[in-house]
Amino acid sequence: MNTFIHPSLLLLGGALLLPLVRGPLRKFYLLLIPLLAFAAVLGNSLLSGHFAILPFMEWQLVFGRVDKLATAFALIMALVTVLATLYGLHVEKTVEHMAAWCYAAGSLGVIYCGDYLSLFLFWEMMAFSSVFLVWFRRGPQSLQTGYRYLLIHTLGGVILLAGILLRYQSVGDINFALMDISQPQLYTWLIMLGFGLNAAVVPLHSWLPDAYGEASFNGAVFLCAITTKTAVYALARACAGFEVLIVLGVIMALYGLFYALLENDIRRLLAWSIVSQVGYMVAGIGIGTELAINGAVAHAVVHILYKSLLFMGTGAVLYTTGQTKFTELGGLWRKMPATCGLTLVGCLSIAAAPCFAAYVSKSMIINAGFAAQQNWAAWLLMFAAIGTILYNGLKLPYFLFFGENRCSSTTWEKAGEPPLNMLIAMTIGATLCFLIGVAPGYLYSALPFATAYTPYTAFHLVETLQLLGFSALAFFLLKGLLAPKDVVYVDIDWFYRQGGRAFMWLVRNPLQWFDWAWGELYRSFALPLLMLMARFSGWFDWHIIDGIVDGLARTVRGLGGQLRLLQSGQMQYIFFQVFALAALALITLTLFLLF
Amino acid sequence: MKQTGQNILQRGVFLALFYATLAGIAILSLVVENHHPHSWLEAHLPFFWSFFAFFAAIIIICLSKWLAKAGLEAKPGCYDLPLGPAEEKKP
Numbered sequence: 001m002n003t004f005i006h007p008s009l010l011l012l013g014g015a016l017l018l019p020l021v022r023g024p025l026r027k028f029y030l031l032l033i034p035l036l037a038f039a040a041v042l043g044n045s046l047l048s049g050h051f052a053i054l055p056f057m058e059w060q061l062v063f064g065r066v067d068k069l070a071t072a073f074a075l076i077m078a079l080v081t082v083l084a085t086l087y088g089l090h091v092e093k094t095v096e097h098m099a100a101w102c103y104a105a106g107s108l109g110v111i112y113c114g115d116y117l118s119l120f121l122f123w124e125m126m127a128f129s130s131v132f133l134v135w136f137r138r139g140p141q142s143l144q145t146g147y148r149y150l151l152i153h154t155l156g157g158v159i160l161l162a163g164i165l166l167r168y169q170s171v172g173d174i175n176f177a178l179m180d181i182s183q184p185q186l187y188t189w190l191i192m193l194g195f196g197l198n199a200a201v202v203p204l205h206s207w208l209p210d211a212y213g214e215a216s217f218n219g220a221v222f223l224c225a226i227t228t229k230t231a232v233y234a235l236a237r238a239c240a241g242f243e244v245l246i247v248l249g250v251i252m253a254l255y256g257l258f259y260a261l262l263e264n265d266i267r268r269l270l271a272w273s274i275v276s277q278v279g280y281m282v283a284g285i286g287i288g289t290e291l292a293i294n295g296a297v298a299h300a301v302v303h304i305l306y307k308s309l310l311f312m313g314t315g316a317v318l319y320t321t322g323q324t325k326f327t328e329l330g331g332l333w334r335k336m337p338a339t340c341g342l343t344l345v346g347c348l349s350i351a352a353a354p355c356f357a358a359y360v361s362k363s364m365i366i367n368a369g370f371a372a373q374q375n376w377a378a379w380l381l382m383f384a385a386i387g388t389i390l391y392n393g394l395k396l397p398y399f400l401f402f403g404e405n406r407c408s409s410t411t412w413e414k415a416g417e418p419p420l421n422m423l424i425a426m427t428i429g430a431t432l433c434f435l436i437g438v439a440p441g442y443l444y445s446a447l448p449f450a451t452a453y454t455p456y457t458a459f460h461l462v463e464t465l466q467l468l469g470f471s472a473l474a475f476f477l478l479k480g481l482l483a484p485k486d487v488v489y490v491d492i493d494w495f496y497r498q499g500g501r502a503f504m505w506l507v508r509n510p511l512q513w514f515d516w517a518w519g520e521l522y523r524s525f526a527l528p529l530l531m532l533m534a535r536f537s538g539w540f541d542w543h544i545i546d547g548i549v550d551g552l553a554r555t556v557r558g559l560g561g562q563l564r565l566l567q568s569g570q571m572q573y574i575f576f577q578v579f580a581l582a583a584l585a586l587i588t589l590t591l592f593l594l595f
Numbered sequence: 596m597k598q599t600g601q602n603i604l605q606r607g608v609f610l611a612l613f614y615a616t617l618a619g620i621a622i623l624s625l626v627v628e629n630h631h632p633h634s635w636l637e638a639h640l641p642f643f644w645s646f647f648a649f650f651a652a653i654i655i656i657c658l659s660k661w662l663a664k665a666g667l668e669a670k671p672g673c674y675d676l677p678l679g680p681a682e683e684k685k686p
Contacts, residue, residue, distance in 0.1 A: 261659045262667070370633050378633070386651040462627045465620045466644040473617060474652030481660050489667045497674050 004044055004051030004064040006112065007037035007078055008105035008122070015101040019094050027089055030097060034085045037108070038078040045071045050114055059174055062114030069297065069448045073111045073233045076301045077104060080225040080308050087312050087425035088218030099132035100222045107230045115174045116164040119234070123160065123198075126227060127153035133219025134211050141214055148497070149211040152197070156204070160194025163187045181242040192239050198231035199282055200275050201248050202255045206493030208275060209259070213268035213324070217315035220267060224311045225304040228274055232281045232300050236448075241288025246369075249283025250380045252276060257387030261482065262489050265324050266314045266400055270307065273350065273392050277303050280381060284365040287372050290449040295364030297447050302357035302436055306349035309429035310392070313343030316418040316426070317400065321411045326484030331405030335415035338423055340401040345430035349437065351393030352385065354464055357433040360440035360455045363464075367453075389471040398475075399484055406484070621645050 014033030021029045044066055051064030081104040091097065102125060109122030127150065134146040166187035168174055179188050197204040212223050239245060256276030263269040277299070284296030316339045317332065318324050333340040349357035362385065369378030407415065417423065436443050444451050475482075621642050632638035640646070 257655065258659045258662055261655065262663050370631075375633065382647075383651050383655075386648055387655050389648075390652055390655060458627045459629050462620065462624050463629075463644045466624055466642075467648040469617045469620050470645045470648035471652040472613075474649050474656065476613075478653065478656045481656055485668075486671065487663075487668050488671050488673060489663065490669050490673065491667075494674070 002047065004047055004066065005040040006052055006063055006108075007040040007044075007074070008109045008112075010037045010040055011081070011101040011105035011108070015098040015105070018098055018101075030085055030089055031082075033101065034078070034082040034104075037104075038082050041071075041074045041078040041108070044112075045075060056117070059115065059117060061118045063109070063118055064112050065114035065176075066112070067448075068446070069233070069236060070111050072297050072301060072446045072448065073229070074108055075446065076304050077107050077111065077226065077230075080304050081222075083308060083312075083425050083429055084218065084221040084225070086428075087221055087315070087422050089421040090419055091216075091218050093136060095132065096136045096216065096219065099129045099136070100219065102129035103133065103222055103226060107226045110230050111233055114176055116167070116176050117174050119176050120157070120161060120164060124157050126230065127157060130219075130223060130227060133223055134215045136219060137214055137216040139214060145210055145214040148493075149207050152204075152207040156194050156197035159190050159197065163190030163192075163194055166190065176237065178240060179238050181239060184242070188239075188242075192235070192242060192245075195231050195234040195238065196248065196282075199228050199235060199278055200231075200252070201282060202251050202275070203492045205252070205255075205275050206491050206496075209263075209268045209271040209491070210493060212271035212274070213265050215267075217319045220311045220315055221308050224270065224274060224307045228278045229281075229300045229304055232278060232285070232296065235282065235285050236293060236296060240285055240293055243286055243288075245286025246283050246374060246377050247286070249279045249281070249286055250377050250384075252279025252282060253381055253384035254279075254387075257384050257391060259489055259491065260391040261387060261395065263391075264326050264484050264486060264488070266317065266326065266329070266396065267311065267324050269391060269396060270310050270314060273310075273388070274303075274307060276384060276388065277307070277350070279384070280362060280365050283377055283381060284368060287365075287368050287374055287377070289368055289372050291364060291371060291451065291453065292368035294444075294447040294449050294451050294453070295361060295368050298361035298364055298440075298443055299358065301443060301446075302349065302361045302433070305429055305436070306346045306357050306433050309346035309426060309433060310343060310350065310396075312422065312426045312429060313339055313346060314400075316422055317415075319418050319422070320416050321407070321414045323407075323411050325486065326399045327406055327486045328411060329400055329407055330403050331401070331407070332415055333401040335412070336401070336417055338417055339426070340397075342423070342426040342430045343401070344397055345433055347393050347397050349433040351389045351468065352464060353393070353468060354437070354456075354461055355434065356437040359437055359464065360443065363455060363460060364453055386467060386471050389468055390475055393468070394472060394475045395482055398479070399482075617645075 010033060047066045049066060050062050051066065054061040054063065084100065106122045106126035106129060109125065110119055113119045113122060131146045131150045134149055135142055170185060170187060179191065181188065200208040212220055215223050235245065253276050256272045256279060260269050260272035260276060263272055281296040281300050284292040284299065316336065317329065321329065323329055345356065352358040352362045366378050366381050369381060440455060444453065624642055624644065629637065637643045
């Protein structure tokens with residue numbers, strides 16, 4: 001196959017036709033469209049170059065730039081679209097499937113595009129379609145959370161657009177390629193910030209735990225994979241080697257882990273974990289060496305796999321029990337053994353345990369940090385890796401599936417294995433996490449740069465086992481400190497959420513009072529004055545203007561009346577008038593000639 | 596939950612296995628050579644990564660609890676609490 005087929009077209013077309021497909025064909029169709037999109041991406045992976053170029057005004061819009069970086073991200077996005085759709089195969093809401101496919105289409109559009117104009121189009125498509133995955137939870141907070149998510153992403157879109165326009169003004173083209181990060185301009189910062197907001201760079205990250213914790217059980221699987229990793233792709237494409245990203249990435253890795261460790265909501269814990277894990281990728285992009293970029297891409301790919309698996313596992317708990325808080329769950333392995341086992345694979349994967357996914361990717365970024373003499377960053381990322389083991393490798397499975405049973409009798413009765421399609425999707429995800437962990441060759445061959453990295457050395461194995469074992473020892477000694485509490489942990493969003501409420505208070509109180517006072521002032525003083533002026537104008541018009549006009553009219557009428565008398569129609573009078581006028585003219589002429 | 600004799604035995608066996616595994620891993624770290632140490636301590640301190648993991652985990656757990664007590668922890672619904680007396684007056 002040597003023809004570029006855009007997978008977004010397949011997903012968008014499929015989404016448009018989905019409402020027309022009903023009955024037994026619906027589930028087949030739901031699987032067929034993502035599989036076709038995945039097949040298109042597989043076909044495209046054999047190509048290299050620019051395809052689907054569309055002239056638009058004075059620009060060339062490139063919808064199909066295919067290279068190794070784009071292919072690696074496109075493959076994993078298309079794969080997770082298949083898995084997430086399979087996971088939610090039984091979801092009846094057609095619009096939810098449509099929103100999810102449009103969201104995935106936006107991501108694949110960003111990945112394949114070669115110019116900023118089409119990038120912006122697909123970027124906004126992602127934001128406006130993904131919000132429905134939050135709203136469709138239909139929880140008490142879903143609507144407000146969705147609007148916050150939309151507002152923040154609209155702000156990010158505006159920042160990105162400002163950067164794109166300034167860059168066009170300065171550079172004169174719209175090519176989506178590596179920027180000159182050695183001499184960053186205002187547009188460089190704005191574009192980086194626009195991408196950074198979607199990557200949940202601290203302090204622009206609060207939308208993520210807010211929205212992902214509130215999304216529908218199926219929507220969260222799409223959300224956890226797509227937005228942040230598409231942003232990681234965009235950063236890798238445009239900002240590789242931008243050193244400020246190392247600092248931001250390390251802050252993300254540390255910031256996210258403390259919140260994840262404290263969090264009482266299982267899906268918000270995973271959302272905080274995304275902030276932390278994406279921090280590794282952002283730091284890798286900031287380091288910018290071949291090994292670091294490879295590490296960031298490899299970690300993004302495996303992160304999508306294990307994080308979607310973890311969201312599927314916790315989504316199964318939400319789906320069956322309706323609960324997401326540790327304080328209302330626990331000991332669930334007895335009721336959900338398969339879910340527990342599959343989720344554990346995700347936990348081992350994110351904890352970078354040998355034979356599981358992140359073991360082959362996370363160490364690439366840390367080693368790249370040491371190799372690039374960024375020792376402080378590498379040590380802090382290593383420190384954050386201990387946090388990952390604690391919150392995701394130990395706290396999540398221990399307090400959710402083992403440990404004390406805190407379920408109410410209703411929750412315990414409801415708990416059970418989810419439908420078969422959910423289990424199959426989780427099994428495929430877990431299998432892929434394991435396969436990549438034991439045989440990372442295929443993953444490494446898909447990376448942007450050729451690599452000879454070998455994760456399975458005796459030292460790396462023993463080092464990892466020490467990290468896992470002694471973190472576990474500390475956890476079991478201090479697990480009492482991490483016992484679930486029904487509290488929330490305020491974040492930076494406190495400022496804008498309370499700022500929003502303060503603004504509403506300002507509008508409802510002083511501004512509304514001012515509006516009322518202004519109205520009263522107008523009614524008491526301005527209105528009578530206006531009436532007085534109106535009455536004076538009326539009098540002036542009536543007596544002065546109309547007086548003059550009417551007087552003129554009356555004079556003209558009087559003169560007309562007098563002149564009318566002259567025209568009696570009798571010939572003797574006419575002759576008299578003519579001769580009188582002629583005599584008058586003769587006398588005037590005589591006098592003029594004499595004097 | 597009441598601890599039965601069998602539970603205590605199971606727990607004891609589990610702990611013995613856990614500590615034996617940790618000891619095995621630690622001893623293994625003495626055997627395996629680190630060709631690329633990143634610091635003097637890593638090159639010269641036996642069980643370096645065991646100590647690193649253990650103390651890093653303790654620091655992270657204690658620091659997170661301290662941060663929670665220092666002001667991050669709040670009651671559920673704290674975002675919907677009145678902003679001040681002026682807002683409380685509104686129905």
